[in-house]
Amino acid sequence: MALSAAPAPSADATSAITPISLKAIAPWALFFGILMLVLLYFVGSEQGATSVFSGEDVHEWLHDGRHLLGFPCH
Amino acid sequence: MNSLSVRALLVRGMLAGLAAGLLALVVAYVLGEPRVDAAIDFEDAHAHEHGEEVFSRTLQSTGGLATGVLVFGVAIGGIAALAFCVALGRIGRFGPRATAALVSLGALLTVYVVPFLKYPANPPSIGDPDTIGKRTALYFLMIALSVLLAVAAVILGKRLAPRLGNWNATVVASAAFLVAVGLAYAFLPAVNEVPKDFPATLLWRFRLAALAIQVTLWAGFGLVFGYLAERLLVPKAAAAEPRGTGVDSKAAAAH
Numbered sequence: 001m002a003l004s005a006a007p008a009p010s011a012d013a014t015s016a017i018t019p020i021s022l023k024a025i026a027p028w029a030l031f032f033g034i035l036m037l038v039l040l041y042f043v044g045s046e047q048g049a050t051s052v053f054s055g056e057d058v059h060e061w062l063h064d065g066r067h068l069l070g071f072p073c074h
Numbered sequence: 075m076n077s078l079s080v081r082a083l084l085v086r087g088m089l090a091g092l093a094a095g096l097l098a099l100v101v102a103y104v105l106g107e108p109r110v111d112a113a114i115d116f117e118d119a120h121a122h123e124h125g126e127e128v129f130s131r132t133l134q135s136t137g138g139l140a141t142g143v144l145v146f147g148v149a150i151g152g153i154a155a156l157a158f159c160v161a162l163g164r165i166g167r168f169g170p171r172a173t174a175a176l177v178s179l180g181a182l183l184t185v186y187v188v189p190f191l192k193y194p195a196n197p198p199s200i201g202d203p204d205t206i207g208k209r210t211a212l213y214f215l216m217i218a219l220s221v222l223l224a225v226a227a228v229i230l231g232k233r234l235a236p237r238l239g240n241w242n243a244t245v246v247a248s249a250a251f252l253v254a255v256g257l258a259y260a261f262l263p264a265v266n267e268v269p270k271d272f273p274a275t276l277l278w279r280f281r282l283a284a285l286a287i288q289v290t291l292w293a294g295f296g297l298v299f300g301y302l303a304e305r306l307l308v309p310k311a312a313a314a315e316p317r318g319t320g321v322d323s324k325a326a327a328a329h
Contacts (some may be wrong), residue, residue, distance in 0.1 A: 017170070017307070020162035024077040026318050028084055029156045039149040041088040043142050049210035060128040063198075064135050065142020068106040068184065070195035 044071040078199070084155050084303040091151015094294030095144040101290045102143055102283070107135050109280040113197035116272060117213060120199070143287075151295055153298045154181055158303065165228060166240065171300040178296030180224060186288045188220040192259050195284035197277065201267045209265055219258050227251035 044066060046052060047059035059066075059074070066073040111131070129138060158177045168176060193213045201209065231247030238246065268277065 017163045020076075020080060020159050022160070025080050025156065025159045028080045028159075032084055032152055033156055034082065036149040036152040039145055043146050043149070045210055049207045056128055058311055060134065061138045062142045064107065064110050064139040065102075065146070067110055067195065067280075068102050068139070068195055068287055069142060069146055070190060070213075070286055070288070072193075072196070072201060072206060072213055073198070074201065074203050 044069070048073060076167070078161050080156075082306055083159055083303060084152060087146050087151045087153075087155020087158065087299055089151070090295050090299035090302060091147040091149070091154070092144060093298050094149075094151065094291045095147020096234070097294040098147060098287050098291040099140055099143045100105060102139060102287045103135070105283040105286055106280070107139070109197055109276060109283055110135070112273075113199050113275050113280065119273075120269065131292070145212035145293060147295075150181070150291070151299070152183075154178065155299065157181070158299070162307075170303040174300030174303050175296045176243075178292045182288060182292035184220045184224040185217055186292075188255055189216040189287075190281075190285065192262065193218055193265060194281050196267075197280040199269065199270065200277070205265075205267065212262060212265065216258070216262065220255065223251055223254045223258075227254075250252065 042058065043062060046062075047056060048066070049072070063073060114131070158174055161177050162170065162173050165173065193209070193216055227247045227250055230250060231243045233247055234243035237243075241243055246267065
Protein backbone atom coordinates (compact mmCIF):
# COMPACT_ATOMS: atom_id res chain seq x y z
CA MET A 1 0.00 0.00 0.00
CA ALA A 2 2.70 2.41 1.01
CA LEU A 3 4.67 1.46 -2.07
CA SER A 4 1.82 2.09 -4.47
CA ALA A 5 1.06 5.41 -2.83
CA ALA A 6 4.63 6.68 -2.92
CA PRO A 7 5.17 7.33 -6.66
CA ALA A 8 1.93 9.27 -7.10
CA PRO A 9 2.89 12.60 -5.46
CA SER A 10 6.26 12.78 -7.21
CA ALA A 11 4.66 12.06 -10.61
CA ASP A 12 2.15 14.83 -9.93
CA ALA A 13 4.89 17.24 -8.99
CA THR A 14 6.75 16.47 -12.20
CA SER A 15 3.78 16.84 -14.50
CA ALA A 16 2.73 20.00 -12.66
CA ILE A 17 5.84 21.80 -13.94
CA THR A 18 4.72 24.13 -16.68
CA PRO A 19 7.38 25.72 -18.86
CA ILE A 20 8.28 29.34 -18.09
CA SER A 21 7.04 31.42 -21.02
CA LEU A 22 9.80 32.54 -23.37
CA LYS A 23 8.44 36.08 -23.19
CA ALA A 24 9.17 36.13 -19.47
CA ILE A 25 12.69 34.80 -20.01
CA ALA A 26 13.64 37.02 -22.97
CA PRO A 27 14.43 40.32 -21.17
CA TRP A 28 16.52 38.54 -18.53
CA ALA A 29 18.29 36.46 -21.15
CA LEU A 30 19.05 39.50 -23.23
CA PHE A 31 20.38 41.72 -20.45
CA PHE A 32 22.06 39.20 -18.16
CA GLY A 33 23.05 36.84 -20.96
CA ILE A 34 25.05 39.64 -22.58
CA LEU A 35 26.45 40.78 -19.22
CA MET A 36 27.65 37.24 -18.47
CA LEU A 37 29.19 36.93 -21.94
CA VAL A 38 31.06 40.22 -21.35
CA LEU A 39 32.39 38.78 -18.07
CA LEU A 40 33.50 35.63 -19.91
CA TYR A 41 35.21 37.77 -22.52
CA PHE A 42 37.21 39.59 -19.86
CA VAL A 43 38.17 36.36 -18.11
CA GLY A 44 38.98 34.55 -21.34
CA SER A 45 40.29 36.89 -24.00
CA GLU A 46 40.78 40.56 -23.04
CA GLN A 47 44.36 41.66 -23.87
CA GLY A 48 44.84 38.35 -25.64
CA ALA A 49 43.45 38.21 -29.15
CA THR A 50 41.79 41.62 -28.81
CA SER A 51 42.01 44.47 -26.31
CA VAL A 52 39.48 46.93 -24.95
CA PHE A 53 42.05 48.33 -22.53
CA SER A 54 45.68 48.82 -23.50
CA GLY A 55 48.46 47.17 -21.57
CA GLU A 56 49.08 43.70 -20.18
CA ASP A 57 47.72 43.88 -16.63
CA VAL A 58 44.40 42.08 -17.25
CA HIS A 59 46.16 39.39 -19.27
CA GLU A 60 48.87 38.87 -16.65
CA TRP A 61 46.47 38.85 -13.70
CA LEU A 62 44.19 36.24 -15.30
CA HIS A 63 47.07 34.30 -16.88
CA ASP A 64 46.81 31.06 -14.89
CA GLY A 65 43.03 30.99 -14.96
CA ARG A 66 43.01 31.33 -18.74
CA HIS A 67 45.40 28.44 -19.26
CA LEU A 68 43.60 26.17 -16.81
CA LEU A 69 40.09 27.07 -18.00
CA GLY A 70 41.04 26.15 -21.56
CA PHE A 71 41.16 29.58 -23.21
CA PRO A 72 43.94 30.30 -25.69
CA CYS A 73 46.05 32.67 -23.57
CA HIS A 74 48.98 33.85 -25.68
CA MET B 75 5.46 31.04 -13.56
CA ASN B 76 6.63 34.48 -14.50
CA SER B 77 9.63 36.74 -14.69
CA LEU B 78 9.87 36.73 -10.89
CA SER B 79 10.91 33.10 -10.93
CA VAL B 80 13.33 33.84 -13.78
CA ARG B 81 14.97 36.43 -11.56
CA ALA B 82 15.02 34.08 -8.57
CA LEU B 83 16.52 31.30 -10.68
CA LEU B 84 19.12 33.65 -12.19
CA VAL B 85 20.27 34.74 -8.73
CA ARG B 86 20.44 31.11 -7.57
CA GLY B 87 22.33 30.16 -10.72
CA MET B 88 24.98 32.80 -10.08
CA LEU B 89 25.30 31.76 -6.43
CA ALA B 90 25.54 28.09 -7.40
CA GLY B 91 28.15 29.08 -10.00
CA LEU B 92 30.14 30.88 -7.30
CA ALA B 93 29.98 27.81 -5.03
CA ALA B 94 30.98 25.52 -7.90
CA GLY B 95 33.76 27.99 -8.75
CA LEU B 96 35.15 27.62 -5.22
CA LEU B 97 35.28 23.83 -5.64
CA ALA B 98 36.87 24.18 -9.07
CA LEU B 99 39.38 26.67 -7.62
CA VAL B 100 40.60 24.04 -5.15
CA VAL B 101 41.04 21.53 -7.99
CA ALA B 102 42.76 24.17 -10.14
CA TYR B 103 45.16 25.12 -7.37
CA VAL B 104 45.99 21.56 -6.28
CA LEU B 105 46.03 19.76 -9.66
CA GLY B 106 46.59 22.59 -12.12
CA GLU B 107 49.12 24.99 -10.62
CA PRO B 108 52.01 22.47 -10.33
CA ARG B 109 51.64 21.81 -14.09
CA VAL B 110 51.54 25.52 -14.92
CA ASP B 111 54.71 26.05 -12.86
CA ALA B 112 56.45 23.11 -14.57
CA ALA B 113 55.48 24.47 -17.99
CA ILE B 114 56.80 27.94 -17.06
CA ASP B 115 60.09 26.33 -15.95
CA PHE B 116 60.31 24.71 -19.38
CA GLU B 117 59.54 28.05 -21.01
CA ASP B 118 62.25 29.82 -18.99
CA ALA B 119 64.81 27.14 -19.81
CA HIS B 120 64.13 27.61 -23.53
CA ALA B 121 63.65 31.32 -23.15
CA HIS B 122 63.37 33.64 -25.94
CA GLU B 123 63.36 37.10 -24.42
CA HIS B 124 61.01 37.61 -21.53
CA GLY B 125 59.23 40.84 -20.72
CA GLU B 126 59.35 42.20 -17.18
CA GLU B 127 57.06 40.54 -14.65
CA VAL B 128 53.87 42.49 -14.03
CA PHE B 129 52.61 40.29 -11.19
CA SER B 130 54.62 37.75 -9.22
CA ARG B 131 53.95 34.06 -9.81
CA THR B 132 52.54 33.85 -6.29
CA LEU B 133 49.94 36.50 -7.07
CA GLN B 134 49.10 34.95 -10.44
CA SER B 135 48.61 31.49 -8.94
CA THR B 136 46.44 32.68 -6.02
CA GLY B 137 44.57 35.96 -6.43
CA GLY B 138 44.73 35.91 -10.22
CA LEU B 139 43.63 32.29 -10.51
CA ALA B 140 40.82 32.85 -7.99
CA THR B 141 39.54 35.91 -9.88
CA GLY B 142 39.48 33.99 -13.15
CA VAL B 143 37.84 30.82 -11.87
CA LEU B 144 35.27 32.54 -9.64
CA VAL B 145 34.16 35.11 -12.23
CA PHE B 146 33.99 32.28 -14.77
CA GLY B 147 31.84 30.28 -12.31
CA VAL B 148 29.40 33.15 -11.70
CA ALA B 149 29.11 33.89 -15.43
CA ILE B 150 28.49 30.32 -16.55
CA GLY B 151 26.15 29.88 -13.58
CA GLY B 152 24.03 32.80 -14.79
CA ILE B 153 23.95 31.57 -18.38
CA ALA B 154 23.19 27.99 -17.31
CA ALA B 155 20.34 29.25 -15.11
CA LEU B 156 18.84 31.01 -18.16
CA ALA B 157 19.23 27.80 -20.19
CA PHE B 158 17.53 25.97 -17.32
CA CYS B 159 14.58 28.40 -17.47
CA VAL B 160 14.12 27.52 -21.14
CA ALA B 161 14.67 23.77 -20.67
CA LEU B 162 12.38 23.34 -17.65
CA GLY B 163 9.23 21.51 -18.73
CA ARG B 164 10.33 21.47 -22.38
CA ILE B 165 12.80 18.59 -22.55
CA GLY B 166 10.56 15.89 -21.09
CA ARG B 167 8.93 15.04 -17.79
CA PHE B 168 11.86 16.01 -15.60
CA GLY B 169 11.58 17.90 -12.31
CA PRO B 170 13.80 20.91 -11.50
CA ARG B 171 16.60 18.86 -9.97
CA ALA B 172 16.83 16.41 -12.88
CA THR B 173 16.55 19.28 -15.39
CA ALA B 174 19.41 21.07 -13.64
CA ALA B 175 21.53 17.92 -13.79
CA LEU B 176 20.78 17.43 -17.51
CA VAL B 177 21.46 21.08 -18.37
CA SER B 178 24.79 20.91 -16.49
CA LEU B 179 25.81 17.67 -18.18
CA GLY B 180 24.81 19.07 -21.56
CA ALA B 181 26.76 22.26 -20.89
CA LEU B 182 29.88 20.39 -19.78
CA LEU B 183 29.78 18.32 -22.96
CA THR B 184 28.88 21.04 -25.47
CA VAL B 185 30.65 24.06 -24.01
CA TYR B 186 33.79 22.29 -22.88
CA VAL B 187 34.37 18.65 -23.84
CA VAL B 188 33.44 18.86 -27.53
CA PRO B 189 35.60 21.98 -28.19
CA PHE B 190 38.35 20.55 -25.93
CA LEU B 191 38.68 17.40 -28.07
CA LYS B 192 39.49 19.55 -31.10
CA TYR B 193 41.27 22.50 -29.46
CA PRO B 194 42.49 21.29 -26.05
CA ALA B 195 43.71 23.52 -23.22
CA ASN B 196 47.41 24.37 -23.47
CA PRO B 197 49.94 25.16 -20.74
CA PRO B 198 52.34 28.13 -20.97
CA SER B 199 55.08 27.78 -23.63
CA ILE B 200 52.70 26.10 -26.08
CA GLY B 201 51.28 28.32 -28.79
CA ASP B 202 52.84 30.87 -31.10
CA PRO B 203 51.85 34.40 -29.94
CA ASP B 204 51.43 35.39 -33.58
CA THR B 205 48.52 32.96 -34.05
CA ILE B 206 46.58 33.95 -30.90
CA GLY B 207 43.89 35.68 -32.97
CA LYS B 208 43.29 32.65 -35.17
CA ARG B 209 43.35 30.20 -32.25
CA THR B 210 40.93 32.31 -30.20
CA ALA B 211 38.53 32.64 -33.14
CA LEU B 212 38.63 28.90 -33.84
CA TYR B 213 38.06 28.03 -30.18
CA PHE B 214 35.00 30.28 -29.84
CA LEU B 215 33.71 29.15 -33.22
CA MET B 216 33.94 25.54 -32.05
CA ILE B 217 32.04 26.37 -28.83
CA ALA B 218 29.33 28.21 -30.77
CA LEU B 219 28.99 25.37 -33.31
CA SER B 220 28.83 22.75 -30.58
CA VAL B 221 26.13 24.63 -28.64
CA LEU B 222 24.05 25.31 -31.79
CA LEU B 223 24.31 21.68 -32.90
CA ALA B 224 23.29 20.50 -29.43
CA VAL B 225 20.23 22.78 -29.42
CA ALA B 226 19.35 21.50 -32.91
CA ALA B 227 19.76 17.91 -31.68
CA VAL B 228 17.41 18.53 -28.73
CA ILE B 229 14.78 20.02 -31.08
CA LEU B 230 15.23 17.08 -33.45
CA GLY B 231 14.81 14.65 -30.57
CA LYS B 232 11.62 16.37 -29.45
CA ARG B 233 10.20 16.18 -33.00
CA LEU B 234 11.05 12.49 -33.33
CA ALA B 235 9.82 11.46 -29.88
CA PRO B 236 6.11 11.05 -30.76
CA ARG B 237 7.01 8.73 -33.67
CA LEU B 238 10.02 6.80 -32.32
CA GLY B 239 9.45 6.94 -28.58
CA ASN B 240 11.67 8.82 -26.14
CA TRP B 241 14.54 6.34 -26.04
CA ASN B 242 15.00 5.89 -29.79
CA ALA B 243 14.47 9.59 -30.48
CA THR B 244 17.25 10.41 -27.99
CA VAL B 245 19.57 7.85 -29.58
CA VAL B 246 18.91 9.18 -33.11
CA ALA B 247 19.32 12.82 -32.04
CA SER B 248 22.58 12.03 -30.20
CA ALA B 249 23.93 10.16 -33.22
CA ALA B 250 23.04 13.09 -35.48
CA PHE B 251 24.86 15.43 -33.06
CA LEU B 252 27.97 13.22 -33.08
CA VAL B 253 28.05 13.01 -36.89
CA ALA B 254 27.70 16.81 -37.19
CA VAL B 255 30.45 17.36 -34.60
CA GLY B 256 32.66 14.88 -36.47
CA LEU B 257 32.16 16.84 -39.68
CA ALA B 258 33.06 20.08 -37.88
CA TYR B 259 36.22 18.41 -36.52
CA ALA B 260 37.14 17.23 -40.01
CA PHE B 261 36.66 20.58 -41.74
CA LEU B 262 38.03 23.01 -39.14
CA PRO B 263 41.80 23.52 -39.33
CA ALA B 264 44.01 21.67 -36.86
CA VAL B 265 46.22 23.59 -34.43
CA ASN B 266 49.43 21.98 -33.26
CA GLU B 267 51.99 24.34 -31.79
CA VAL B 268 53.59 22.08 -29.18
CA PRO B 269 57.38 22.66 -29.08
CA LYS B 270 59.30 19.55 -30.14
CA ASP B 271 60.88 18.74 -26.80
CA PHE B 272 57.95 19.67 -24.55
CA PRO B 273 57.40 16.76 -22.08
CA ALA B 274 54.43 14.64 -23.20
CA THR B 275 53.54 13.59 -19.64
CA LEU B 276 53.39 17.21 -18.53
CA LEU B 277 51.06 18.10 -21.41
CA TRP B 278 48.81 15.11 -20.62
CA ARG B 279 48.67 15.98 -16.92
CA PHE B 280 47.96 19.63 -17.62
CA ARG B 281 45.07 18.71 -19.91
CA LEU B 282 43.69 16.17 -17.42
CA ALA B 283 43.80 18.87 -14.73
CA ALA B 284 41.98 21.28 -17.08
CA LEU B 285 39.30 18.64 -17.68
CA ALA B 286 39.02 17.90 -13.94
CA ILE B 287 38.42 21.62 -13.25
CA GLN B 288 35.48 21.72 -15.68
CA VAL B 289 33.99 18.43 -14.47
CA THR B 290 34.15 19.73 -10.88
CA LEU B 291 32.67 23.07 -11.89
CA TRP B 292 29.70 21.62 -13.79
CA ALA B 293 29.04 18.77 -11.37
CA GLY B 294 29.11 21.23 -8.47
CA PHE B 295 26.87 23.65 -10.33
CA GLY B 296 24.36 20.95 -11.31
CA LEU B 297 24.04 19.64 -7.76
CA VAL B 298 23.90 22.99 -5.95
CA PHE B 299 21.64 24.69 -8.48
CA GLY B 300 19.42 21.60 -8.71
CA TYR B 301 18.95 21.67 -4.95
CA LEU B 302 18.15 25.40 -4.92
CA ALA B 303 15.81 25.20 -7.93
CA GLU B 304 13.94 22.22 -6.51
CA ARG B 305 13.45 24.03 -3.21
CA LEU B 306 12.25 27.16 -5.02
CA LEU B 307 9.91 25.52 -7.54
CA VAL B 308 8.45 22.53 -5.69
CA PRO B 309 8.04 23.73 -2.14
CA LYS B 310 4.59 22.18 -1.75
CA ALA B 311 5.52 18.63 -2.68
CA ALA B 312 8.43 18.62 -0.26
CA ALA B 313 6.45 20.18 2.57
CA ALA B 314 3.16 18.34 2.02
CA GLU B 315 4.51 14.81 1.96
CA PRO B 316 5.23 14.27 5.64
CA ARG B 317 2.05 16.09 6.68
CA GLY B 318 -0.26 14.50 4.11
CA THR B 319 0.04 10.77 4.59
CA GLY B 320 1.81 10.65 7.91
CA VAL B 321 3.59 7.47 8.93
CA ASP B 322 2.95 5.64 5.66
CA SER B 323 4.84 8.14 3.51
CA LYS B 324 7.77 8.26 5.93
CA ALA B 325 7.98 4.49 5.71
CA ALA B 326 7.80 4.73 1.90
CA ALA B 327 10.50 7.36 1.83
CA ALA B 328 12.78 5.13 3.86
CA HIS B 329 12.51 2.32 1.29
